[in-house]
Structures are given as C-alpha cells and as structure tokens.
Amino acid sequence: MRVTNQMVTSGSLRNMQKSMQRVDNLNNQVTTGKKISAPSEDPVIAIRALKLRTTVDQLDQYKNKNIKDALSWLDTTQTSVQNVYDRLQDVYYYCEQGAQDTFQTKDRHTIIDELHELKDAIYREGGTTYAGRYLFSGYKTETNLIFQDNAAKQGLAYNINEEIDPAKFVGKTVVLNEVNANAINDIMTGTATYTSPSVDSVYQLRLAYSDLDKGTADITISVTNADGTVTNIGPNIKQVADSATYYDVSDDEVNYIPETGELIFGKNVYNTVKDAISVNVNYNKSSFAVGDLRPEMYFNCTQHKTLSDGTIKDTEFTVEEEGQPIQYEVNFSQYITVNAQGKDFILHDMGNKIEDLANSVQSVLDIEDTISRLKELQEDPQYKNDPDAMKQLDKMLEDADVELAQKRETMQKLFGNNMTNFQNFMETVSAVQAKVGTTYSKLELIETRVTEQLANFKELKSSNEDVETEEAAIEMYQAELVYESALATTSSVIKKTLLDYI
Secondary structure (H helix, E strand, C coil): CCCCHHHHHHHHHHHHHHHHHHHHHHHHHHHHCECCCCHHHCHHHHHHHHHHHHHHHHHHHHHHHHHHHHHHHHHHHHHHHHHHHHHHHHHHHHHHHHHHCCCCHHHHHHHHHHHHHHHHHHHHHHHCEECCEECCCCCCCCCCCECCCHHHHCCEEEEEEEEECHHHCEEEEEEECCCCHHHHHHHHHCCCCCCCCEEEEEEEEECCCCCCCCCHHHCEEEEECCCCCEEECHHHEEECCCHHHCCCCCCCCEEEECCCCEEEECHHHHHHHCCCCEEEEEEEECCCCCCCECHHHCCEEEEEEECCCCCEEEEEECCCCCCCCCEEEEECCEEEECCCCHHHCCCHHHHHHHHHHHHHHHHHHHHHHHHHHHHHHHCCHHHHCCHHHHHHHHHHHHHHHHHHHHHHHHHHHHHHHHHHHHHHHHHHHHHHHHHHHHHHHHHHHHHHHHHHHHHHHHHHHHHHHECCHHHHHHHHHHHHHHHHHHHHHHHHHHCCCHHHHC
16 A cells, blocks of 8 residues: 555644643643543543532531531430420429428418429420521421410410310319408408308319310310210300309319319219210410410410401411421431420420419418418407407417318328329420430431441542542653654654655
8 A cells, every 4th residue: 555645644643633632631630630521531430420429419418417407406405305304303302392391481482483483494495496496396497385475475366175184183172161361340240151161072174274265155075985975064064253162063063264274073074074085175265374385286276366457367276196207318318307396295284283283382371371360350459359259260260270281281282192293294204305315316326327428439439530640640741752752753754845755
C-alpha cells in the first residue's frame, strides 16, 4: 500500500491530538481531584456516583437532622415526664403525713396552697414545647394540652362525652347538717331549727371537670350492662343547689353537683350500676380556668366556638384509641415514634384527687374555725348571761368537737387511701418514662449504625469519584513526555516538503 505524505501528516496529527487530550484529562483530574468531569467520560462512574451521592445525602439527613431532632424531642420529653413524676411523689409524701395527721393547724393553709400548686405544676407540664411544637398534644402540635391563658379559652364551650369505669366509684363518708356558728341568732329566735350533725356514706362518681353547666336537662347518664344492654338513668338525676344538701340523696336518685363535678348515687341506683361494663356521662361545660386540660385531647366531644360576629362554629373531636404517633424516619425504611401523649400520663384524676385532698384539709380548717367562733360567742355578753343561749352553744360546741373528730378521721383515711392512688399514678408515669427511655436508647444505637453507614458510603463515594493525586500527577508527567515527543516527531514529519526529496 502506498503511503502518502498526507496520510503520515494526518496520522501524526491525530496521535498528537490524543496525547494532548490525555494530558488535558489528567490535568483536570489533578486540579479537580475527580476522575471525570462529564458523564460521557465514564457512564459507569457517573451512574454509580449518582446512586452513592443520593445515599450519602440521605444518611447525612438521618444523622445530622432527623436523629438529632428526634433525640432532642425525646430528651425534652424525658425531662418533662420526670417533672410530673417528681410532683406526684411530692403529693405522695403529703399523703404519708396526712395519713398520720401530722399537720399542724397553723400549717394547713400552707398545705392547701402547696397541693394546689402541685396540681398546677403537673398540668403545666402538658404545655411543654420543643422548637415551637407542643410535645404532648398528639398531631395537634400547634395546640397546647391545657388552656394556657384567658385568650385560649375565650368563647369556647364543650359538650363532653365521658366514659367512666364503674370501678372508679368511691365510698365517701360525709357529714350532714354541719354545725354553723353563724346560725345561732336564728336558732335562738326560733326562725331556724337546730339539727345535730350526722354521718353518712354515699357513692361518689367524680367527673373529669368541676364548675359544670347547671341544669339536669344537659346531663345524661347511660350504663352499658354486662349483657350489652344500655340503660338510661337520666330521669333520676336531681341537681342540688344547696351545699348543705349536696350529699343528702334518696335511694333511687342521683344528685348532680355541677360546682364540684360530682355525681352522688343513691343506694338502689348504685347497685344497678356498680357491676356495669361502663358508665357514659354526657354533660356541658362552658366555663374553664387557666390551666384546665383541653377536653378535645381526652374525650369525644363537640366544641362550640363563639366567633366575633356572634355565630357559633361547632367542631367534632374524636379520640383515636390507637393514639397519634409522630414518627421520624431515622434510617432507610426505619421509623421511630418520638412523642408521648399527655392523655396517657397527665390525667384528670390526678388533679381531682389532689383537689379532694385539699378540700378535706379545708373542711377540717372550717370546723376548727367554727369551734373557735363558738368559743368566742360563749364569751360574748349577748349570750354569756343567757342560760338558754349558753346551753345551745354548749350543745353546738359538743357537736362541733364530734364533727371535727369525724372530719379529721375522714381526712386521714382519704390521705391514706390516696397513697395507693398516687403510687399507681407514679407507675403510670414510670411506664411512659420507660418507653421514652427505651426509645432514646434505641435511637442512640441507630445513630451509631447510621454514622458507620455514612462513613462507609462516603468512602465508597470517594473511591468511585476521587483520584489519587500522586498517581494522577505521575501519569500526567508521563503523558506530557509522550505529548512532547509526539509534538517533536510530528513537527519533523510535517515540515518536510517535495524539495526535501529532490
């Protein structure tokens, strides 16, 4: 085959161009540290790089954002749950003291204030936030578990459907016809009849809230029996307006006390209810205090909201039995629940029982004040020289001493019985603590695993994309030598003409 000058020239230029291209590629590798600058240079490396970069980005998201956020959420939750436990433990210590009646009269007011503060402190934990989100409100992270201020409860009323376990019936010892020192004048003038106090036992069912709307038409009680039948005992409900007769109930009736949120069952009604599966009470509440738990977080209910134009907007709320778990994706297809719901460990029953304790102390204080007042009246000239008045005061003072003994005994028993209740509350909170702690430990293990995965995939990504700078520099030096040799050789070939062969 005949080889022409043109063929030699073209071949030389083509080979020189390849040498120059290799130098350029190696120069790019040295300066960028990457094997390729465009997918077309090596499609296999490019495709693998896309997959590895995506994986590294996901693992970085899990490690530095999702897991850290979840750990912070759980850490804040642990602190708040521990605070609830500590406050319950404080109440338990009061129960130990109260069961022995070690309280001094001068200290009773302080004890009442501290009990109220402990209740408020427990409920306030329901408003704990993390990064502007409420921790214990389920999916409603923008809504506080409690009414945190007056604006939060403004214009709100609720129709609440509360299902109660009949095991929550409490046998309550009460004093009827309490001694009233202020009634002495009416008794002496004959406008009032004095009746000595008496002790009775009643069956109490405490609703979640006090200060309920008045009127028996707004409250219904239905009982689900063991055979599945439902009995409505609504017609037997009687609202009691006079605190002196709160607990004076006939055998076939139920006293409704909206001020305290109590239902007092007569003996016959109680016997038909005590063995039921559940008691369902439907009632209305339109007056809330700051710090009250929101009904929609605990019960199936209807919220009536009065708008600025006077119209009322109704909203139905349903409590989901399975809860409202907030989950974080912390690894590939691996999710973890980070939230605890307030309804599982901040209970209405806690606050109600604390209020019962405070009320029992207050009742002892009240009768002690009555005794002091009666003794003052015995020294009052108006009565001191009146034999009939002194006889009546002596009788009232004697009855008041008996009433004091009875109320102190009732208070002691209440504090003693509540030791078990608050132990149970602490166990409930401990179960939530254990769950949160287990989740935290599990998340730490996941964090370690993700950290290892991230390091491994970063290494794979680097191995796929990055060049060894030393090797690339040596290869570039060699390529430059080849290129310079090609350049010299090509220049010697191209400069020859026909005259060189004549």
